[in-house]
Amino acid sequence: MVTRMPSWHDVNFIDEFQNEFDKPFFIEQDANAGALAEWWFGNHGRPLNSLTYFLVGEGVGSGIVDHDRLLLGNLGIASEIGHISIDVNGPACECGNRGCLELYCSATAMLKKAKKLLPEIFQEEITNRWEACNKVFIAAKEGNEKALKLVDEIAEYIGYGCVTLINGYDPEIIVIGDSISQGGNLLLPTINRIVKERILPEISSRVQIKISELTIDPTLYGAAAIATDKMLRKPSEYLVRK
Numbered sequence: 001m002v003t004r005m006p007s008w009h010d011v012n013f014i015d016e017f018q019n020e021f022d023k024p025f026f027i028e029q030d031a032n033a034g035a036l037a038e039w040w041f042g043n044h045g046r047p048l049n050s051l052t053y054f055l056v057g058e059g060v061g062s063g064i065v066d067h068d069r070l071l072l073g074n075l076g077i078a079s080e081i082g083h084i085s086i087d088v089n090g091p092a093c094e095c096g097n098r099g100c101l102e103l104y105c106s107a108t109a110m111l112k113k114a115k116k117l118l119p120e121i122f123q124e125e126i127t128n129r130w131e132a133c134n135k136v137f138i139a140a141k142e143g144n145e146k147a148l149k150l151v152d153e154i155a156e157y158i159g160y161g162c163v164t165l166i167n168g169y170d171p172e173i174i175v176i177g178d179s180i181s182q183g184g185n186l187l188l189p190t191i192n193r194i195v196k197e198r199i200l201p202e203i204s205s206r207v208q209i210k211i212s213e214l215t216i217d218p219t220l221y222g223a224a225a226i227a228t229d230k231m232l233r234k235p236s237e238y239l240v241r242k
């Protein structure tokens with residue numbers, strides 16, 4: 001869901017690009033693209049029934065592939081986990097809701113807190129979000145107590161997100177990706193603890209939660225998968241002899 005580009009709300013991107021390049025053009029949410037990339041290229045070691053890609057970066061979102069198909073909903077905005085309220089009286093979110101998960105565990109949220117708690121690691125201006133997040137994780141790995149506490153808090157909220165994803169979509173596997181996933185093993189024990197505490201054991205024991213192992217950003221990888229998937233589903237629509 002695009003919440004930070006109000007001036008672009010009336011622009012039809014598909015028409016604009018298609019007219020400019022005279023080629024089929026597809027547009028998809030980053031989390032959906034990531035989900036399809038994990039489904040096609042994720043090397044999860046077995047055929048899957050259902051996979052959730054949990055994107056935790058500048059924003060928070062999820063993409064669901066269930067029995068080979070992306071779950072899209074009516075407007076294509078299904079599974080917007082980042083805008084599920086975890087505190088109905090919480091701070092206002094740009095989406096119109098309050099207390100959205102995204103306000104608690106996104107990279108934006110983590111960096112906002114980190115700059116107050118750990119000013120010493122942000123003395124130089126860092127414009128790259130991935131690098132900025134990594135600074136916090138490195139400080140935590142080095143045993144900085146404040147960084148460890150902050151990372152643990154982020155992991156807890158990601159855990160609450162996983163609980164909602166499991167209750168909502170029954171995934172066989174949840175793959176966590178984007179900039180916060182760089183936290184890797186700093187995050188997973190807390191995430192798994194929260195899931196074990198809040199989901200029935202016969203369910204939680206059958207869900208694998210892992211960090212994305214794709215070496216290319218799954219969202220970019222997924223863009224190719226989205227275009228290929230859409231063309232293969234309706235080849236006659238695109239492969240017209242001219």
Ligand SMILES: [Zn+2]
Pocket residue numbers: 082083084093094095096097098100102
């Ligand atoms: Zn929201």
